[in-house]
Amino acid sequence: MQFKNFTKEKIIACFKNLDDYLSKFPKLWVKYLDLGFKIVRLIGLNDSFLFHIENQLNFCLKDYSTNYDDTLILWKENDFQNLANCICDDFNPKKNIRLRLETLYFKEKVLNNIQLLDNDFSYIKPIIDINIKKGIFIANDYKNHNYYYGVQNLDAEELIKEGHLFIQFFNNILKTKTSNLAHGAVIGLNNNGACICARGQRGKSTLSVFSLVKGFEYVADDYFIIYQNSNNELLASPIYSIITLSAYMYNKLYKFFNTFQYVSNNARKDKYVFNISNYHDKFKINYPIKFCIFPEIVVGDTPMICPCSQVEKNRALVQIIQSTLSQVGDLSESYTVKKMINMFKNLPFFKFNLCSDIEKNTEFLFNFMNNIDYSAMPIIGLDEICVDITFNIANILNSKTGIIYSMNKFATNLYENMLNGISIDKIILKLKNISGMPDNIENDVNLFVDVLLKKRILTDVPMSSKMPKINIEFIKEDNFKLSLIEHLNEKDNELIRKK
DSSP, X not given: OEEOOOOHHHHHHHHHHXXXXXXXXXOOEEEEXXXXXXXXXXXXXXTHHHHHHHHXXXXXXXXXXXXXXXXXXXXXXXXXXXXXXXXXXXGOTXXXXXXXXXXXXXXXXXXXXXXXXXXXXXXXXXXXXEETTTTEEEEEETTTTEEEEEESOOOHHHHGGGOSTTXXXXXXXXXXXXEEEEESEEEEETTEEEEEOOOTTSSHHHHHHHHHHTTOEEEESSEEEEEEOTTOOEEXXXXXXXXXXXXXXXXXXXXXXXXXXXXXXXXXXXXXXXEOGGGGGGBOSSEEEEEEEEEEEOSSSOOEEEEOOHHHHHHHHHHHHHHHHXXXXXXXXXXXXXXXXXXXXXXXXXXXXXXXXXHHHHHHHHHHHHHOOGGGOOOOOOOSEEEEEETTEEEEEETTTTEXXXXXXXXXXXXXXXXXXXXXXXXXXXXXXXTTOOTTHHHHHHHHHHHHHHTTSSOXXXXXXXXXXXXXXXXXXXXXXXXXXXXXXXEEEETTOXX
16 A cells, blocks of 8 residues: 655654664664765664675675765665554554555555655655565665665565665665666776676677676676766766676586576576675776677677667667666656766667677677777767667667657567558458457557657658568467556656546
């Protein structure tokens, strides 16, 4: 259940009650995380957390600091309903009739989830999130720079399900006018960094990790800090001492990774997590990003690097921004989108066609970075509408407004046909002949087209008489429903909703 209308005084009281509740726990240890321009104090009310911190964050971990900017309190919690009751009477089913009725309606002994929202913090991300069923407590007292994380199960295989440790907190802490969290990879040579812009399963981690093994300088293969200094230079710094690799890539590269320490799999059995502390001497702080790489796995035996076309640069920019913000639930923060656009748009972008030989790719990149003239790298512009279609899903970025749009596979399939000039009438005719298609599909398609034109995602009505290529499997997978989401003002708006 969500609570949205608490007064400021009532929110303050919730955090005071939380502090009173935690004051009964003994303070077992204090550590610090050096995140470059911010220091985070960690207060441990449970010893088990320290094992995970030392595995994932030991590059940034410090025993002592003369000052700190934010505090993160960590503990093991066994009774989340009692914790909720102690924080606020509104969270207690015995004192709140709405909660009691909801548990009865869903035939649950306890309420699964309690969320408190504060619009000054976010319209969609809760300031307090108590997931009673999963056994996770997250709270953000952002005004006092205090953050809270309580969990029930601290086993490595369970904790890794939530992703990289503390990533949601780091996202909030690192977000300033000139800095942000980023999801990608950064490697380099001779203090010249390359940011690899790619979503998962496109060779990003394999390329960056193997480059590290082969002597490149290193920042990250997943999450890192980006910071724009007063000279508008884009700098990157590491956070984590872990890497993640698919089981396939790990087996393929096993002979090179004998110095990695196994941490866990991610509980879905599709990736392995390793600690790479033995390579800390290769880690770089405030590392200057000189250009971006957009990798593509292609058929062939020879890798190739060339300047991106404008369409390819559009795709690369969408991938790093959309991938970053989707990971932390910030897709609808147009101001963050525009900030990241400004950070990356004036960098040179290069397309890197990766062959099947990983060693050959890394050697090619090494030679490229050793011989390129960094003062003469080409910089091209950016379209107003930037489109990326990857894995049959379209993500679209308006570079002027900072608004991101997302389509499902059915909508993406129709959009690709329109981009190829296929007329709307031909598309509708083909759809009507598909078994199971709703009778109102013509209205849905016309509404879809109207929205695309209104939002400038489509610039004109296509007229080609060529026959459309319709993927019936995508249509069935999406239950014959078109979906176009506009992420705006911290809300996700379905733009094809039937009136």
